[in-house]
Amino acid sequence: MTWRFALRHDEPPLLGIAFWREDETGLCLAAGGADGSARLFCATGATSAANGELQPDSAGALSPRVLLNTSNKTRDAQCMAFAPASGHIAAGYGDGTMRLRTVPPNTINRRKLRALESGAAPVNALAFSPDETLLAVGLGDGTVALWSIAGGKRRTMSVEEHCGVTALAFSPDGASLAVGGDNGAVGVWEVAGGINGWTQTRHEFWIRALAFSPNSRALASGGYGGAVRVWAAQSGVELQTLAGHDESVSALAFASDSRTLLSGGLDEAVRVWDSWTGALQHNTAARGVVTAIALRSGRAEGVTIHDALAIATTRDIIVWQGSGTLDWDALEFPDSFVAPA
Numbered sequence: 001m002t003w004r005f006a007l008r009h010d011e012p013p014l015l016g017i018a019f020w021r022e023d024e025t026g027l028c029l030a031a032g033g034a035d036g037s038a039r040l041f042c043a044t045g046a047t048s049a050a051n052g053e054l055q056p057d058s059a060g061a062l063s064p065r066v067l068l069n070t071s072n073k074t075r076d077a078q079c080m081a082f083a084p085a086s087g088h089i090a091a092g093y094g095d096g097t098m099r100l101r102t103v104p105p106n107t108i109n110r111r112k113l114r115a116l117e118s119g120a121a122p123v124n125a126l127a128f129s130p131d132e133t134l135l136a137v138g139l140g141d142g143t144v145a146l147w148s149i150a151g152g153k154r155r156t157m158s159v160e161e162h163c164g165v166t167a168l169a170f171s172p173d174g175a176s177l178a179v180g181g182d183n184g185a186v187g188v189w190e191v192a193g194g195i196n197g198w199t200q201t202r203h204e205f206w207i208r209a210l211a212f213s214p215n216s217r218a219l220a221s222g223g224y225g226g227a228v229r230v231w232a233a234q235s236g237v238e239l240q241t242l243a244g245h246d247e248s249v250s251a252l253a254f255a256s257d258s259r260t261l262l263s264g265g266l267d268e269a270v271r272v273w274d275s276w277t278g279a280l281q282h283n284t285a286a287r288g289v290v291t292a293i294a295l296r297s298g299r300a301e302g303v304t305i306h307d308a309l310a311i312a313t314t315r316d317i318i319v320w321q322g323s324g325t326l327d328w329d330a331l332e333f334p335d336s337f338v339a340p341a
Helices: none
Strands: 002-006 014-019 028-033 037-042 065-069 077-083 088-093 098-102 123-128 134-139 143-148 154-158 165-170 176-181 185-190 196-201 207-212 218-223 228-232 238-242 249-254 260-265 269-274 280-285 290-300 303-313 316-321
Touching (some): 014 077, 014 303, 028 077, 028 088, 028 316, 088 134, 134 165, 143 165, 165 207, 176 207, 176 218, 185 207, 260 290, 269 290
Parallel strands (some): 014 290, 207 249
Antiparallel strands (some): 002 316, 014 028, 028 037, 037 065, 088 098, 143 154, 176 185, 185 196, 218 228, 260 269, 269 280, 290 303, 303 316
């Protein structure tokens, strides 16, 4: 089943999306924009319009509601991150500030946190740890700040002397933090001790996306130049170079098998790869620059699967949902849409 959340032409580009915690509203998706606002899109109760777009029912179930507005009124947001289980949403800005809010019903930490003093390096990347207790903040001066959400305490790691941090990703086991820089460097740091395990500079420059495999054994990186590289997460050995995008890679996500890898780019294309062999499994036009990819995990017969996929572009958010694991060969951006039951 496929449906679309259309974006207005005057809306700011999306910086991130995440499947949000579900309640009686059913499947919901949080999306953060460059204006610092976060909205919640829910699909329950929608009806299919003649043009294929979903329309809200009489109760307005599909109307995106603003979860919060983290705008600092002076600069647009440069990055956003979501912690669905705890309700945390973080936004980073070019003036060196970072704002953290918690969406009800969890009402703790409803305050602004500053990553650095005013006038410091821009906040270019954000990532929550898997247990949602830490927030990693990547700065333009090559520093990563690790915030304790509960206590508000911060410790820093200097990861690159001559480059700015542009991408972050925690490993699913929470033990490692991957860091990408504007000089093309990719490295992995131990979260507990802040020790660098390895760093490689194989991309041309400017890492835009990082993703660990669910088993924490592989790390994918993408950015300027269009190449996706797959690394052994512990050793830094390059396992595959996946060439296919004509422009920069802007989004990456591994499937639950830790083998299938999705990539999206500025070339308005989404590609599905076998990250073990390097084979391209599927390629589809996205009808817009791809800005984010999110997968929702489910359980089927005791096995973790991905039963929902969301891809955000500069035009819309497309959501695919299946009764079981998703069929990657059927991944297309259709011209017509059906409403969920």
